[in-house]
Amino acid sequence: MLINGIAVGCIYGMIALGFVLIYKATEAVNFAQGDIMMLGAFAAFSIIALLGFNYWVGLFGAILIMAVFGYALEALLLRPVIGQPQFAIVMLTIGLGFIFRTVAGAIWGHDPSAFYTPFTGKVSSFGPVVIAQENLAIIIGTALLCLVLYLFFTRTRLGVAMQASSQNQLAAYYMGIPVKRVFSLIWAISAGVAAVAGVLLSPLTLIDPGTMGFFGIKAFAAAVLGGFGSIPGALVGGILIGLVEQFAGRYLPAGFQETSAYLVLLLVLVLKPSGLFGQMAQKKV
Amino acid sequence: MRFIFKTRYEQDLNIARHGGDWFWYGLLLVLMVLAPLVLDLFYIGELTLVLIYAIAGVGLMLLVGYTGLVSLGHAAFLGIGAYTNAYFLGQGWPFLITFPLSGIVAALAGIAIGVPTLRMTGLYLAIATLAFSIIVEKVFSHWSSVTGGFDGLPVDAPDLFGYELWEPWQLYYIALVVLVLVLWGSANLLRSPTGRAMVAVRDSEVSAQSMGVNLAWTKTIAFAVSAGITGLAGALFGHFVQHLAPDSFAILLSIQLLLLVVVGGVGSLHGAIYGAIFVGALPQLIAIARDYLPPAVSQIPGLEPGLFGVILVLFIIFEPFGIYGRWRKVKLYFDLFPLYKKATFKRQKAYLKTERLR
Numbered sequence: 201m202l203i204n205g206i207a208v209g210c211i212y213g214m215i216a217l218g219f220v221l222i223y224k225a226t227e228a229v230n231f232a233q234g235d236i237m238m239l240g241a242f243a244a245f246s247i248i249a250l251l252g253f254n255y256w257v258g259l260f261g262a263i264l265i266m267a268v269f270g271y272a273l274e275a276l277l278l279r280p281v282i283g284q285p286q287f288a289i290v291m292l293t294i295g296l297g298f299i300f301r302t303v304a305g306a307i308w309g310h311d312p313s314a315f316y317t318p319f320t321g322k323v324s325s326f327g328p329v330v331i332a333q334e335n336l337a338i339i340i341g342t343a344l345l346c347l348v349l350y351l352f353f354t355r356t357r358l359g360v361a362m363q364a365s366s367q368n369q370l371a372a373y374y375m376g377i378p379v380k381r382v383f384s385l386i387w388a389i390s391a392g393v394a395a396v397a398g399v400l401l402s403p404l405t406l407i408d409p410g411t412m413g414f415f416g417i418k419a420f421a422a423a424v425l426g427g428f429g430s431i432p433g434a435l436v437g438g439i440l441i442g443l444v445e446q447f448a449g450r451y452l453p454a455g456f457q458e459t460s461a462y463l464v465l466l467l468v469l470v471l472k473p474s475g476l477f478g479q480m481a482q483k484k485v
Numbered sequence: 486m487r488f489i490f491k492t493r494y495e496q497d498l499n500i501a502r503h504g505g506d507w508f509w510y511g512l513l514l515v516l517m518v519l520a521p522l523v524l525d526l527f528y529i530g531e532l533t534l535v536l537i538y539a540i541a542g543v544g545l546m547l548l549v550g551y552t553g554l555v556s557l558g559h560a561a562f563l564g565i566g567a568y569t570n571a572y573f574l575g576q577g578w579p580f581l582i583t584f585p586l587s588g589i590v591a592a593l594a595g596i597a598i599g600v601p602t603l604r605m606t607g608l609y610l611a612i613a614t615l616a617f618s619i620i621v622e623k624v625f626s627h628w629s630s631v632t633g634g635f636d637g638l639p640v641d642a643p644d645l646f647g648y649e650l651w652e653p654w655q656l657y658y659i660a661l662v663v664l665v666l667v668l669w670g671s672a673n674l675l676r677s678p679t680g681r682a683m684v685a686v687r688d689s690e691v692s693a694q695s696m697g698v699n700l701a702w703t704k705t706i707a708f709a710v711s712a713g714i715t716g717l718a719g720a721l722f723g724h725f726v727q728h729l730a731p732d733s734f735a736i737l738l739s740i741q742l743l744l745l746v747v748v749g750g751v752g753s754l755h756g757a758i759y760g761a762i763f764v765g766a767l768p769q770l771i772a773i774a775r776d777y778l779p780p781a782v783s784q785i786p787g788l789e790p791g792l793f794g795v796i797l798v799l800f801i802i803f804e805p806f807g808i809y810g811r812w813r814k815v816k817l818y819f820d821l822f823p824l825y826k827k828a829t830f831k832r833q834k835a836y837l838k839t840e841r842l843r
Contacts, residue, residue: 229608229611229612277798277802280802281801281802284805285553285687286553286555286608287549287553287554287555287611287751288801288805290555290557290608290611291555291743291747291797291801292797292798292801292802294557294740294743294794294797295793295794295795295796295797295798295801296794296798297794298740298790298791298793298794298797299791299794299795299798301790301791302788302790302791302792302794303791306791417615417616417619420612420615420616421616424609424612428608428609458619458623459619459620459623461616462616462617462619462620463620465612465613465616466598466601466613466616466617466620469601469602469605469609469613470601
């Protein structure tokens with residue numbers, strides 16, 4: 201159960217990572233992240249189950265498709281809204297989320313679907329501990345993803361440029377960083393991360409347009425718990441939320457499992473609004 | 486075109502800009518009062534729903550349009566108002582007490598959720614209200630001793646001085662009176678120091694703070710008033726549907742209310758009314774559109790939320806000030822004919838307005 205909680209938590213963490221990346225760089229919050237994850241899962245579903253390719257082709261194909269999708273989304277729809285009041289972006293992404301859900305329902309149907317993964321139904325045992333390989337895949341996948349992202353942001357020119365434009369947009373612009381393209385790329389990465397989350401999650405909860413959107417909302421709890429804008433915070437927050445949810449389902453009365461993530465979210469806002477790893481600072485004029 | 490020559494500062498604060506306003510609004514009110522005498526039962530019902538949407542829309546407009554905060558959970562306040570009203574009516578309390586009570590309870594809930602989050606940027610409020618509305622929906626379905634759980638809660642008819650008002654036209658008049666009072670109160674609030682502080686907070690928190698506006702206080706007031714008005718709308722909504730079910734207050738309703746505000750025109754009370762008419766007419770429009778669309782499109786299950794999304798996105802990108810903004814442009818075009826310049830309403834290119842230090 202612990203492992204299960206951690207695995208689900210990793211998914212929350214990955215979605216939260218998507219929020220945080222976008223928030224850090226463009227100061228926008230993407231309320232459609234859960235729906236982008238769902239689209240990623242469906243993209244993998246199409247490649248694996250409908251076109252008959254192998255799991256790994258599906259995984260990387262989905263990442264690629266979603267990255268292009270995220271890039272196009274930013275370039276076409278979100279750029280006109282940059283600099284407008286914050287609620288414009290909030291509402292825009294909410295609207296997009298609803299569109300994605302309807303479109304996905306129209307294309308792939310509203311029945312939950314699944315595809316074959318090499319991990320389904322297998323277990324690995326480490327001494328006395330027996331772990332389902334689906335969970336193991338999620339945990340290892342998250343760890344690998346974090347490593348890749350960490351190396352990308354610290355070791356590559358593009359990654360450093362992204363950090364720069366997230367810290368000070370104007371200064372980055374003066375330094376010759378193409379800020380607009382960087383923003384689009386951030387959205388691409390975020391959508392790619394969401395695709396990974398979607399593909400890894402699909403063996404646990406079947407792919408279906410209704411439920412996956414809720415993962416997006418719960419991931420907010422993870423992001424807030426970790427302190428909005430902190431990348432390690434998002435992952436730690438996600439894992440904590442996953443664990444809380446598992447244990448609430450076990451020890452508390454019915455109804456608490458679904459709401460525990462939101463209760464944690466509200467509690468964090470009351471007690472420690474900056475989150476565990478937050479760096480909130482007052483804006484200076 | 487009418488030029489208003491202002492000779493006193495007080496004229497800026499007048500509730501109507503000039504005598505013409507009194508005439509046209511008065512005429513509209515008279516027409517609204519006379520409407521049930523000529524209209525069909527079906528249209529009275531639809532108009533009542535529009536009035537209820539308009540009340541909730543004014544509540545949300547005060548928050549989104551005038552204070553610049555987004556709430557993604559106003560359906561929860563609508564639900565709290567509806568359930569409070571229905572529960573206490575069921576206990577035999579008179580409508581004249583339960584109705585204001587539903588507003589007060591919703592406002593208190595608003596304060597409870599607002600106080601912790603309003604210290605932060607507006608973003609946190611959006612997230613917190615989203616979480617809050619999901620929790621509230623769960624409470625509605627699990628607290629069966631009060632809310633009737635999944636079976637729902639029947640709503641008694643409103644009573645005034647011992648008379649039970651079952652007829653649809655009676656509910657219409659109640660909603661009309663409430664809407665007029667709410668509009669009047671909101672217009673007055675907006676020209677009061679508190680209302681102007683709200684607008685200042687929307688335009689720039691930093692400059693509002695520099696001018697001595699207490700940010701947390703102003704935001705909390707705005708949120709409480711908004712939640713309270715929405716609670717009142719919820720009470721009427723309960724009478725309209727006559728049977729409350731937890732799932733009628735889901736996120737989709739919150740999105741519908743936001744759609745109302747955006748489509749009507751953010752930052753104007755007129756916008757709330759236009760938006761209410763739009764949202765009220767939307768199901769009919771969709772039903773009509775279904776007949777003309779190819780079956781492959783019109784048979785998609787869950788088409789409505791998707792359409793809401795499309796409308797929301799199109800308005801935010803192409804007409805951020807909604808129907809009211811478009812109306813002002815058209816009006817100005819004819820006022821200034823043939824000298825209208827397209828650039829009058831052009832959006833300025835803005836850099837990202839950052840809300841954090843690093």
